[in-house]
Amino acid sequence: MKPRHKKLALITLVVAALGVAVALVLNAFNSNLVFFFSPTQIVNGEAPTSRAFRIGGLVEAGSIKREADGLTTTFVVTDTAKSIPVTYTGILPDLFKEGKGVVAEGRLGSDGRFTATQVLAKHDENYMPPEAAHALEQAAKAQQTIVK
Amino acid sequence: MIPELGHFALILALLLALTQSILPLVGAHRGNLTLMGVARPAAQGQFVFTALAFACLAYSFLTNDFSVENVARNSFSQLPEVYRFTATWGSHEGSLLLWVLILAFWSTAVSVFSRHLPEDMAARVIGVMGLISVGFLAFLLTTSNPFERLLPAAMDGNDMNPLLQDWGMIIHPPMLYMGYVGFAVAFAFAIAALLSGKMDVAWARWSRPWTTVAWAFLTLGIVLGSWWAYRELGWGGWWFWDPTENASFMPWLAGTALIHSLAVTEKRGAFKAWTVLLALVAFSLSLLGTFLVRSGVLSSVHAFATDPARGAFILGFLAVVIGGSLVLYAWRAPKMITGSGFTWFSRESLLLANNVILIAALGSVLLGTLYPLFMDAMGLGKISVGPPYFNAVFVPVMVPALFLMAIGPLVRWKEASLPDVATRLKWALAVALAIGLLLPLVLDGFNPWASLGFFLATWITLAVLAGFADRLKYGQGSLMHKLSSLPRGFWGMQLAHFGMAVGIAGIAVVANYQSERDVRMEPGSYAELAGYTFIFRGTTEHEGPNYRAARGTLEVSQNGKPVATLHPEKRTYNAGGMGMTEAAVHPNIFRDVYVAMGEQLEGQNDAWTVRLFYKPFINWLWFGALFMVIGGFLAASDKRYRIALRSREVPKHLAAQGA
Amino acid sequence: MKRWLPLVFFIVLVGFFAKGLFLDPREVPSPFIGRQAPMFTLPLVGDANASFSPADMKGRVWMLNVWAPWCVSCRQEHGFLMQLAQARVIPIVGLNWKDKDREAEALLARIGSPYMAVPEDLDGRVGIDYGVTGTPETYIIDQAGIVRLKHIGPIGPEVWKDKFEPKLKELGA
Known part of the structure; x- marks a missing residue:
């Protein structure tokens, strides 16, 4: 050649x-591509209902409830300003605790309830999932301007 | 005292690294043999002092010296001794120290095994490696001193992350770093060649065994990481396309392309510029990977803002090393004369296709890994690029490479005949197609992905056999004699290719035929999965060295016959109160039965959520990778590299002229 | 020219990194720096008849600290502000922002006040003029009434030393 x-x-x-x-x-x-939305954004109607996305924030204290089957869990994800109820069926990661950061992937139902297909497990206790930290940061800013 | 000694040893190592880089490089440039002669002793001295520093840090960890900040943050008095030792490289500072130590080790290895190299080449290679050592040592000393004291001393440590307290994590980082840093040798050879302007076949032959060994280590490191994630994270997954994993996978892809293009450069003198570029890229990606993972940038792009000194240093260092080498490349590349030509169907053209595909695959992984970072940096919002993206892009891109991989070794250099190869492989193709199509039908009905996997695995395996048949047609003696007289390079290549086939078979089965269930279990209750029956016998309290655990007992049986009794644990570590799932696995060659405990259900008598997995053929993955590793080491130990090199030794006065 | 391609690609990559990595999300450049501090006159907390205006501070370098009783981070910096006040480093004015529950007076009485004056910005309008995004935020205003520095987030000894002290030295205060 x-x-x-x-x-x-x-x-x-x-x-x-x-x-x-x-x-x-x-x-x-x-x-x-999985987009990320904070509870405040979801409450404001910015999140899609047609596709899956991620939600991040803190697991609200006292909000974890287990259904009778033992495997379905409901809890509330909050960015301290707004909250979204979440349902998940399956075993939760070790680091899933009330008051700790969490990121869940799933879809938003028309009733405003988020059905998670995956609750993200992270490797480290001190490590806040970046999306969760971001949500809290945004909310902290927003809260100080809106609330009160 | 010991930490100060370690700190002092690091400073001395930095001075020696400066000596190791500057004097030999100047010497090689001027043709001064005395200066060039400094390279070897300086590299060896640097290794001694780096090792001393590492030993001092390990000593501080082993003796629980919590007046050292690094120890206080990453260890714990109740931690078993072996983990106290591995905690040495568990932190940012410690892992960088391990990096430097391994780099010094490789430099020393080069200094010992380079007697046959022309003096100026050896001096340049060791000098360039010294420059990299200088960068890392300076980074350690200025921004990440592992011996920083904590005053007043802590009463006890913060503990090591429990997830890292595992056998796989003991050897994963050192092996991974052996691979990462091993590419520094290929990089140094490439830079030395660019500096001297001598990019000949000998250069490819010198750097080839080093590159292959580094590649084998990297493969081992990645597989250990994957094996660790599989057993320790309790999710039964073995590859998550996590940025941390991608950071090690990208150099592997570049390294795989490099060992193939080095073959062309060595045998045919072609692809010279391309090979040099790949050597630069493979190490650049190793550097990028180290920093991406260690700097915390992956968890947030703003991680650097919290410690701008580190960020500035890292970026500056990357810019100098990678940017500098690329400038050198652009400047010198035109000097490289391409060797003999080849036709569209030849070993060269197939290896070229392999390279193009591997680089395209690398590009897709790089894009997926950095894209969220870019979006975040540009303020365009938070997104994540998950496994679906990588599966949708990476797998289709790689399929042609896997198909061609079978043909390549059977095709002659320079010019081959397609009809001839087609004749030789037509049966292999027919059998592979049949197995690919029929096996899924027998197992579980039509499944295109399983078909593709089975086809490729069979196809590559049969081609490997055809390769052996080819070689054994000629010559005399018994079969054993003929087999043992085949060169190790050939064995290594075929073994690695076969390992790939085994791995593909494993992936095809586990991805398509695994099953899992999350169930609620209380003592005496049972669950079924994939023909296995699991009976839960409740939990008992168990006390570990630095944790307490609820240890479950599950009896596993198949058709009424007992298979295993598994003891998964739910641990709570004493130091941080961190909970952790310790899965229990019963492996055999065809499947893993894998059990992990979820949570105890409140208000119920010892009732738990339990996760059951049936993972067929998962172990084929690790075996396949192990074959690739062994293949790499075998190929690198081919005696051709030792004997042929001596005869090529260049007289010293000629070598000096090359400067 | 294709031999330069790898380098070009790499430079673009470094550019991205440099831009992204060193952007501190907290560093929002304030359009007010170097401009006249917005004017206002507000009643004081605890004494609705008295009032405060930046004009009162003409000729002095002073610090405007935007805070609120409901703000947790403000409580965090309170101790340090007390030290500053006791050492008489700089006069501090505490703009009480959106204190709808009127808690400021009781709170300051309980934990002590570092402020020489606490103007009451009930509806947050003055805060908007100053571009306040959240509490606490702190401004340094010079002798001529020009904003010289804006800091978002609580102040501690380190921030003070790195950011405020050099600026104050520069202003001769």
Whole structure:
């Protein structure tokens, strides 16, 4: 093969590979990016009901309740300003505790109740999930301007 | 006293690293043999002092010296001795010290095993590694001193994160770092070649075994991490596409591309510039990975804002090392003359395709990992890119590479005949297609992903066998004799490829046929999963060295025959009161039965939520990866690298001229 | 030119990092720095007949501390403000922000007041003029009534040393 042809073949190959990769990435980004919303944003109606997203904040003290089946848990996620009730069926991570940070992924029902498919387990007690910390920060700012 | 000694040893190591880098590099530039000769003793001395510093820190941990801040924050008096030792590298500072130690170890290894190299090449390689040591030692000493005293001393430590108190975590970081830092050798060889302007076949041959060993270590490190996550997180998952995992996976992808393109450069003298670039990229990604994980940037982009000194240093260091090497590359790349040509169907072209695909896959992982960071940095909101993205992009991109991987080793260099290869592989293709299509039908009905996995695994395995058949056609003697006289490089490659096939088979089965249940259990109650019956016998109190646990007993049986008695635990650690699930696993070669306890249900007599998993073929994953690791070590130990090198030794006066 | 591509790609990457990593989310540049402090006249807490206006402070360098009795972080910095007041480092005016329950007077009587005056901003309108996003926020205003520094969040010895002291030295106070 002549060098010129080789170069052409190489470029074609690279462009084709890049094209496939870009197409896949765009497609995957479209359907698989998970957005994050704080309880305040959800109460304000900013969160979609049509797709899954993440919610973060603190587990409100005294809000964890277990259904009779032992596996379904309901609790309230709060960013200290607004709260959203959450339902989850399954075993919760070790670090899931009242008053601690939590991030849950799932969908928002039309009744305003969030049904989680996943409650995120994190590796470290001292580590606040960044989304949860972000929600609290936002709420802290908002609270000081809105409440009272 | 001991911590101060360690601190002092680190300072001396920094001075030696400066010596190790500056003098030999100047010497190589000027052709001064005396200056070049400094490289080896300086590197070895640097290793001694770094090791001393590390030993001092380990001593402080082992003796519970809570007047050292690092110890107070990351250890605990009740912690078992082995974890007190591993806590040495559990913190940011400690892990950086381990990094530096391993870098010094590799430098010393190069200094010992480089006798056959031209003096200027060895001096440059060791010098460049010294420069990296300087950066890391300076970072340690200026912003992250592991020996910082805490006054007044703490009464007791904060304890190590319980999740890290596991066998897998004892060896995972050192192996991972052996891999990361091992790429520094390939990097140093590439820089040395760029500096000297001699990018010949010999250069590829020198750096190839080092790169392969580093790659094998990195593979081992990643697999240990995955194995740890599987057993210890209690979720039965083995790969989460977590940024931390991606940070180690990206250098692996680049390294895999590198060992393949090095083969082309060594055998055919082609792809020189590309190979050099990959060597730079592989190590750059290792650096990026280390810093991404250690700096806490991944949990929040604003992590640096809390400690701007560290952030500035890291970014500056990355900019100098990576930016500098890329400038050097851009400046010197035109000097590299590409070797002989090849046709569209040849070993070269297939390896090129492998490289293009691996880099595309790497790009997709890099994008997915950094995208949330970018969005956050630009103030465009918080998003997360989860496993669905990676599965949707990474898997389809990699499939062609896995398909071609079977063909590559059977195709001749330079020019091959497609009909010829097609004839040789037509049976393999037919059998693989049949198995891919039929096996899922027999197991559980049509399943395209399982089919794809089975097809690829069979296809690669049969091609490996065809490769052996090819080699054994010629020559005399018994089969055993012929097998043992095959070069280790060939064995290594085939073993690694076979390992890939085993791993793919494992993934295909576990991803498509695993099952799990969350159940509520009280003493005497039972649950069924995948043909197994689990009877819960309640829990007993159990006292560990630094924790208390409720230890459950589950009897597992199949068709009335007992299989195992499992004891999962729910632990509460004494230091932080942190709760942790310790799963219990009964493994065999075809499946794992995996049990993890959830929570005790309030107001009920010893009733618990329990998570049951049936994980078929999961262990094939670890075995497959282990084959790849062994394959890597075998290939690197090929005697060709030792014998052929000696005959190529360049007379010293000629070597000096290259400067 | 393609040999420069890796470098270009890397530089873009570093640019992103540098921008993102060093953006401190707390550092909101205030448009008021270097401008005249907004004027107001507000009644004082505990003495509705007396009032306070920035004009009263003409010729002095002073500190406006926006706080509220319901604000937890304000309680955190209270101790340090008391020290500042006792050492007479700088006159501190405490703008009592959105204290709808009128708790300020009782609270200050109980825990002590670091303030030379506590104007009452019941509806938060003055706070809006100053661009207050939350409490506590603190401003340094110079002899000519120009805002020289804005700090969001509680003040402690470190913040004081790193941020306030150099500015005060510069202003000659």
